[in-house]
Amino acid sequence: xxxxxxxxxxxxxxxxxxxxxxxxxxxxxxxxxxxxxxxxxxxxxxxxxxxxxxxxxxxxxxxxxxxxxxxxxxxxxxxxxxxxxxxxxxxxxxxxxxxxxxxxxxxxxxxxxx
Amino acid sequence: xxxxxxxxxxxxxxxxxxxxxxxxxxxxxxxxxxxxxxxxxxxxxxxxxxxxxxxxxxxxxxxxxxxxxxxxxxxxxxxxxxxxxxxxxxxxxxxxxxxxxxxxxxxxxxxxxxx
Numbered sequence: 001x002x003x004x005x006x007x008x009x010x011x012x013x014x015x016x017x018x019x020x021x022x023x024x025x026x027x028x029x030x031x032x033x034x035x036x037x038x039x040x041x042x043x044x045x046x047x048x049x050x051x052x053x054x055x056x057x058x059x060x061x062x063x064x065x066x067x068x069x070x071x072x073x074x075x076x077x078x079x080x081x082x083x084x085x086x087x088x089x090x091x092x093x094x095x096x097x098x099x100x101x102x103x104x105x106x107x108x109x110x111x112x113x114x
Numbered sequence: 115x116x117x118x119x120x121x122x123x124x125x126x127x128x129x130x131x132x133x134x135x136x137x138x139x140x141x142x143x144x145x146x147x148x149x150x151x152x153x154x155x156x157x158x159x160x161x162x163x164x165x166x167x168x169x170x171x172x173x174x175x176x177x178x179x180x181x182x183x184x185x186x187x188x189x190x191x192x193x194x195x196x197x198x199x200x201x202x203x204x205x206x207x208x209x210x211x212x213x214x215x216x217x218x219x220x221x222x223x224x225x226x227x228x229x
Contacts, residue, residue, distance in 0.1 A: 004157070006157075035219075040123070040221060040222075041221060042204065042219045042220055042221035042222050043158075043204070043219040045216060048216070058216070088155075090157055090158065092157075092158075100146050100163075100165050100208075102148070102160050102163060103158075103160070103217065104160065105150075105157030105158040105159070106157050107155075107156055107157045108155065108156065108157050110155070
């Protein structure tokens with residue numbers, strides 16, 4: 001899992017709560033990403049950031065928010081507006097935001113709504 | 115729009131036999147192709163990528179993949195499977211002609227190596 005850390009590993013949320021998932025990288029990468037993984041659906045992009053203080057919505061951004069105040073940090077907040085948040089969340093980073101850049105992934109956070 | 119398909123949800127191979135995990139793609143221009151592996155409850159690990167040049171790409175853990183432009187495929191291969199190769203494998207593609215500039219992942223193929 002390289003130099004990307006995610007915390008917590010497991011997270012339980014009650015209905016109506018906002019929760020924040022942490023992602024930190026020490027690879028000095030410019031670009032960072034958040035994906036959601038559901039069984040049989042592969043990875044779906046939630047948000048991505050090419051540089052500090054800038055981020056764009058991915059394919060399934062509704063109910064999520066992010067910030068990129070520091071190069072090494074890209075936290076994801078799952079809001080109460082996300083109707084089905086139970087999933088495995090993966091953070092990734094890449095050196096740049098080019099078609100050829102390899103993405104490196106953290107170990108993931110498994111979120112369960114009670 | 116670009117797309118990637120992994121036609122098999124699961125592949126079973128006996129230990130010591132060669133293995134193939136299939137991937138096909140659709141892009142406007144020349145694709146950039148990637149393979150990743152995921153072990154249970156872990157993040158994805160990069161195996162290899164094709165950007166340009168030799169159609170046969172060698173990667174980590176003895177894996178290789180062959181880019182076939184005419185068949186729009188990028189199958190992952192290994193000459194002799196190990197039980198430890200059992201995992202979920204993802205193919206991914208990016209399309210330089212696509213202004214969205216994102217990598218698209220397949221749905222994954224679960225590889226079971228039988229001892």
